[in-house]
Amino acid sequence: MAVSKEQVEEALRGVLEPEIRKPLVELGLVGEPINAWGSKVVVPIGVIADPLPYEDALKSAVLPALVQANLANKVDVELRGLSEQEIKRLRNLIQPPTDAEARSIANPIGHEQGRPNQFMEAGSKTRVLGISSGKGGVGKSSTTVNLAIALAKKGYEVGILDADVYGFSVPKMLGISRNPLLIDDLMLPPVAYGVRCISVGFFVSDETPVIWRGPMLHKALEQFLVDVYWGDLDFLLLDMPPGTGDVALSMGQYLPKSEILVVTTPQPAAQRVAQRSAYAAKQLKLPLRGVIENMSWFVGDDGKKYLLFGEGGGKVLADDLGVPLLAQIPLTPDIRVGGDDGVPITAAEPDSDIAKAYDALASAVEALGPARVYRSELKVKG
Ligand SMILES: Nc1ncnc2c1ncn2[C@@H]1O[C@H](COP(=O)(O)OP(=O)(O)OP(=O)(O)O)[C@@H](O)[C@H]1O
Ligand SMILES: [Mg+2]
Structure with a gap:
């Protein structure tokens, strides 16, 4: 038949x-x-x-x-x-144009007007997590990628916005080597390990150093939010550039519901720099939700824990800032290898201790729940 x-x-x-x-x-x-x-x-x-x-x-x-x-x-x-x-x-089915958008499509001059920023809508269920640190190289990107995968494994819809305009690294870490496809005028983020990803790296060549600052950067970030089909995200993770500054400023405006997580290493010096970025978040009135200590220890072949970078920095910083220490991630060569090969450790070895540390971090983030205090002055005008 x-x-x-x-x-x-x-x-x-x-x-x-x-x-x-x-x-x-x-x-x-x-x-x-x-x-x-x-x-x-x-x-x-x-x-x-x-x-x-x-x-x-x-x-x-x-x-x-x-x-x-x-x-x-x-x-x-x-x-x-x-x-x-x-x-x-298909485009209109997945993201029906708003009235204002329909009008501007009919009249292509000023086309971008009226395009909605779903993350600013009052009913948006998306939790936006900005992964920050005071200085480079402490493991923001590794944390972003592995936390995103850990959350996706729990069944959440997760996206990463690689906002590190100076040193984008997320596509490589996720093994994504092509640009997003388009559905008419919407960008469709490539997906790896169940995680959607948009990166500055898709729009500039490796040879061109990115010198976006201020207004240009601001505009680019806005486009990554409104010209991209993000779907119904539970979590949007932002891999932020080291230090404070322009990206955080734009986040305050376009992603007023952002929650900041600070990554630090265990030594006291790192903790002081991390503190600076934490204070900057406070100035922007973005709620600081927790500290993640990375490279906390190394387990040798002898099974012993070695504290290569000292001890306690994460806890001291968390106490100083009055937020919880959400996780301590051990140092392991597998993270670096996974990052280089485009197969993050949470995907490559889901049962390893380190993957479990990221799973625990995901659970801690989940348990925190969304921040309750939002900036009232940034409500979307009706
Ligand atoms: N827990 C860890 N164990 C071993 N290597 C790690 C760990 N965390 C990060 N690394 C390695 O350290 C380097 C820096 O990490 P990563 O790129 O995540 O830091 P970052 O803060 O995003 O750096 P940047 O400021 O350059 O963006 C990478 O090579 C990464 O693979
Ligand atoms: Mg990085």
């Missing part, structure tokens, strides 16, 4: 488009099945780019679901590039 579209849709009901992260069926991307000779059925799936850079991820989600449903002796999928019109329909 011929296999119907309804049967195929039933079989694919729970299957997500890997980067839009919504069910293919809901997105209207499942086509009429082609019933071929010898009980073979071919299912056309609409794709936003042809070739699709994440074709393997899509096929390996769709095929097992079709096989499982036992519809025919043989099943196959055929990817079909969407037409421009179909792309527009």
Whole structure:
């Protein structure tokens, strides 16, 4: 008997488009099945780019679901590039234009006016976590990436905005080596390990040093928030550049609900610099939620803990600032290797002690709950 579209849709009901992260069926991307000779059925799936850079991820989600449903002796999928019109329909489906936006599309001058910043909306469920530190090299990016994956493993929708305009490193750490795709005028963040990612690194070449400051930086960050399809995020993590300054300033404005987490190493000097960034967060009235101590100790082959960078810095800083010490992450060469290979430790070795330390950090962040005090003066005007 011929296999119907309804049967195929039933079989694919729970299957997500890997980067839009919504069910293919809901997105209207499942086509009429082609019933071929010898009980073979071919299912056309609409794709936003042809070739699709994440074709393997899509096929390996769709095929097992079709096989499982036992519809025919043989099943196959055929990817079909969407037409421009179909792309527009999809764009409006995933992010319906606001009235103001519809007006500015009709009148392309001033096109960007009226584009909503979902993170500023009163009902936004997204917790925005700014990962900061007073100085470079303490492990902000490693923390951002591994915390993001740990949260995704708990079932949350997670995005990373790599806001380190001077030393973006998140795409490399996540093994992402291509630019975002577009759905009409929306950027679609590439996904790795269940985490969406947008980085300054996608928009500049490695050879060009980024000298964005002040207004340009401000504008770029705004675009990363409003021109990107982030979906329904539970957490948006920002990998911030070292020190304080422009990015924090922009965050205060575009992401008024940001919560700041400070990364420090155990030695007293590091703790003093971390303190500076913590005070800056306070000046911006962004709530400081906790301290993460990185490179806390090293476990040798002899099983002993070695305190390479001293001890207690994280706790002292947390006490000083009146916030909890959320985690102590041991020093391990695997973090560096994972970062270089694009397979973070939380994904490569989920059962290792270090991955468990990040899982515990994710649980601590979860347990904190969203910050309750928001800046009333930054409410979106109706
Ligand atoms: N717990 C750890 N154990 C071992 N190596 C680590 C650990 N944390 C970070 N590293 C390594 O230390 C280096 C700096 O870490 P990372 O890039 O995360 O820091 P950062 O604060 O983001 O630095 P930058 O200021 O340059 O952006 C990297 O090579 C990273 O792999
Ligand atoms: Mg970094």
